[in-house]
Amino acid sequence: MFTGIIEQQGKKIDFSKNDQGARLVLVKPVGWETGLGDSIAVQGACLTIAEQNGETFSFDLMPETLAKTVFGVADAEIYNLERATTLENKLDGHIVSGHIDTVGIVESVQNDSGKYVLRISFDNSFASLVIMKGSVTIDGVSLTITGVGGNWCEVSLVPYTLEQTTLSSLEKGNHVNLEFDMIGKYINRFMKIHHAGK
Secondary structure, eight states: OBOSOOOEEEEEEEEEEETTEEEEEEEOOTTOOOOTTOEEEETTEEEEEEEEOSSEEEEEEOHHHHHHSGGGTOOOSEEEEEEOOOTTSOOOSOOBOSOOOEEEEEEEEEEETTEEEEEEEOOGGGGGGOOTTOEEEETTEEEEEEEEOSSEEEEEEOHHHHHHSGGGGOOTTOEEEEEEOHHHHHHHHHHHHHHHTO
């Protein structure tokens, strides 16, 4: 489980596809004590450390991961990283599973008069999962929704988020990992089943 509060950014050393999926190798942040099998949110996707040494750690990406995330369509140089949270940590963001729902597309980037707004589009089937002032995770970053349309949502980014994450480098047409609010998904599922039974 994660919170959507990015701890560090990791530089890519290697990304190579193979018969089983792909292997991603990143520079390990200084001071991180991690072990084999630990879960790390990489661009918001929960990945398992398959191999590591003092300077790098590696992750195996299954075909399903490549099909459902930006790892299948883009090869970035820098990745947002967050270690799994514990019950001792503050929940500064929101409850994030690290299970990506879909890949969104950056429709526009507004950056004027100190206001930085991203508009992200997605498949219509996810429209019921976004609400004004609700939560969404974009490339692993917990954000508050400030605008909603039929198949898009907008988020406003504060300077700290722009400095500490990869979101400042996004441009129109870029792909992003999206995870919608878990509580909203449960409610949405319950309502569908409830209405279907009537």
